[in-house]
Amino acid sequence: MPKFKIPNRDQLFLIMNVDMNSVAPVGSALWTIDNIIERLDTSEIEKEYIKEEWKPGRDPFHPKTILKVCLNAIHNCRFSLRKMEYDTNFNLGYKFLTGNEAIDHSTIGKFLVKFKEDVVEIYSQVVGICTEKDLIEFELLGIDSVKLKANASYKQSRNKKSIEKEEEKIRARLKEIIENVDRDDLEEKEKEALEFRKNKLEEASKILEERIKAASKNKSELERAKIEKKLKVNITDPDAHIMEQRNGERNPAYSVTTTVDKKTDIITHFQVNEQDNDVLALMSAIKGSEDKSGGRHDAVAADSGFGSYENLEEMEAEKINGLIPDRRMRVEERGECAKGKYDKSNFKYDKEKNNYICPEGKILDWQGTVEMDGRTKEKYSGEKVCSDCENKEQCTKADVRIIMRDTNEEVKDRMREKLSKEENKELYDQRAHPCESPYGIVKYNWKVLNIMRRGRAKAMMEFALIFMLHNILKLAPIVSSG
Numbered sequence: 001m002p003k004f005k006i007p008n009r010d011q012l013f014l015i016m017n018v019d020m021n022s023v024a025p026v027g028s029a030l031w032t033i034d035n036i037i038e039r040l041d042t043s044e045i046e047k048e049y050i051k052e053e054w055k056p057g058r059d060p061f062h063p064k065t066i067l068k069v070c071l072n073a074i075h076n077c078r079f080s081l082r083k084m085e086y087d088t089n090f091n092l093g094y095k096f097l098t099g100n101e102a103i104d105h106s107t108i109g110k111f112l113v114k115f116k117e118d119v120v121e122i123y124s125q126v127v128g129i130c131t132e133k134d135l136i137e138f139e140l141l142g143i144d145s146v147k148l149k150a151n152a153s154y155k156q157s158r159n160k161k162s163i164e165k166e167e168e169k170i171r172a173r174l175k176e177i178i179e180n181v182d183r184d185d186l187e188e189k190e191k192e193a194l195e196f197r198k199n200k201l202e203e204a205s206k207i208l209e210e211r212i213k214a215a216s217k218n219k220s221e222l223e224r225a226k227i228e229k230k231l232k233v234n235i236t237d238p239d240a241h242i243m244e245q246r247n248g249e250r251n252p253a254y255s256v257t258t259t260v261d262k263k264t265d266i267i268t269h270f271q272v273n274e275q276d277n278d279v280l281a282l283m284s285a286i287k288g289s290e291d292k293s294g295g296r297h298d299a300v301a302a303d304s305g306f307g308s309y310e311n312l313e314e315m316e317a318e319k320i321n322g323l324i325p326d327r328r329m330r331v332e333e334r335g336e337c338a339k340g341k342y343d344k345s346n347f348k349y350d351k352e353k354n355n356y357i358c359p360e361g362k363i364l365d366w367q368g369t370v371e372m373d374g375r376t377k378e379k380y381s382g383e384k385v386c387s388d389c390e391n392k393e394q395c396t397k398a399d400v401r402i403i404m405r406d407t408n409e410e411v412k413d414r415m416r417e418k419l420s421k422e423e424n425k426e427l428y429d430q431r432a433h434p435c436e437s438p439y440g441i442v443k444y445n446w447k448v449l450n451i452m453r454r455g456r457a458k459a460m461m462e463f464a465l466i467f468m469l470h471n472i473l474k475l476a477p478i479v480s481s482g
Contacts, residue, residue, distance in 0.1 A: 116461035150240035
């Protein structure tokens with residue numbers, strides 16, 4: 001029978017020489033993070049340290065050191081403060097970054113919270129380096145959004161009525177505790193917990209009221225009541241919105257929009273949106289990319305979720321070469337319209353006579369203008385011809401067929417005409433890789449499937465670190481070659 005070797009942990013080891021630089025060879029992720037962060041300007045953060053009256057003891061860690069630790073933690077799928085503390089104690093890669101110093105998790109946490117806006121600005125510096133190193137060619141800018149689950153439970157979501165109901169219960173219980181002169185320590189702790197919860201409810205209630213006010217603008221009392229019943233706010237993270245994700249679940253989440261240059265997939269800009277609405281995110285994303293990268297792209301491509309009359313109009317006004325299909329364009333091209341032959345797309349518009357001709361050759365006359373969803377629409381009706389049509393039931397369930405046309409329908413027609421050209425089709429198809437590649441790396445390589453920090457400002461900081469790391473690693477071949 002063979003004799004097995006058993007580890008002997010009682011023996012003493014004396015390591016005489018360790019070259020820390022061998023832990024991070026040139027071109028490695030660790031070396032690249034260290035190299036790029038050293039080039040950045042953190043003077044604004046350093047000024048805040050100078051203002052502080054530091055107590056006697058060890059000197060504070062340099063802001064760049066903490067940033068390096070956080071970026072390396074994301075790369076190693078360990079973006080937890082306590083895991084970072086553990087790794088600075090026992091992982092050679094982190095010891096290379098810190099100079100063999102351990103960093104307490106609370107030190108890292110306080111740094112990230114205090115300097116969250118500065119971290120976002122530092123991300124912009126990395127984009128500037130990418131522009132300087134010609135990693136951005138300004139040919140095609142791809143825009144896309146992703147929804148990531150917030151660090152909050154769906155069960156903590158409340159509408160206005162349920163918040164008021166819980167607040168009433170808390171007030172009643174607090175009154176009982178206060179009136180009890182013989183209360184013990186347990187009741188004192190319960191009182192503190194109830195007051196904390198009450199404050200959270202009050203904060204969430206204010207945010208919900210603002211959302212209701214915005215959503216019910218120019219609405220009737222009945223519509224406002226329906227909105228009050230439907231809209232919810234999450235008590236744990238009030239900034240997060242309830243969003244439906246790809247798996248069909250509805251969770252508190254954040255919508256993040258990124259702009260990516262086609263050449264090497266550099267993320268030129270990102271934004272954590274205040275609501276799940278790609279239409280509202282488009283123009284600020286384009287302008288954010290221009291500000292950070294220092295230039296305008298020849299073409300901007302996004303999916304139909306970003307398309308709206310307002311966005312198409314603004315892009316034309318700003319002379320932005322947009323490639324954005326409307327929601328119905330692809331459906332019509334595939335012939336998958338619900339009404340088939342009698343879909344609106346098969347009704348021909350006669351500009352000179354200002355009427356529509358239906359598939360049966362009958363005329364739908366202009367009936368005036370109406371306001372719908374904040375836009376002015378032209379109304380066309382077949383009230384003179386529909387009653388005698390043999391195929392009326394296939395066309396409409398109403399008494400007559402009605403067609404609504406935006407007063408600026410031509411802006412959509414011009415976009416469709418542009419997208420029908422072969423060179424633009426090829427260019428639009430190239431948006432897929434730059435749009436999807438960063439999210440593939442973030443979600444599947446680094447396991448970032450939800451936001452760890454709560455609140456939109458902290459989520460911005462977290463994404464700044466994530467996308468900063470993405471861009472830094474794209475710089476690796478250039479900085480390692482000198």
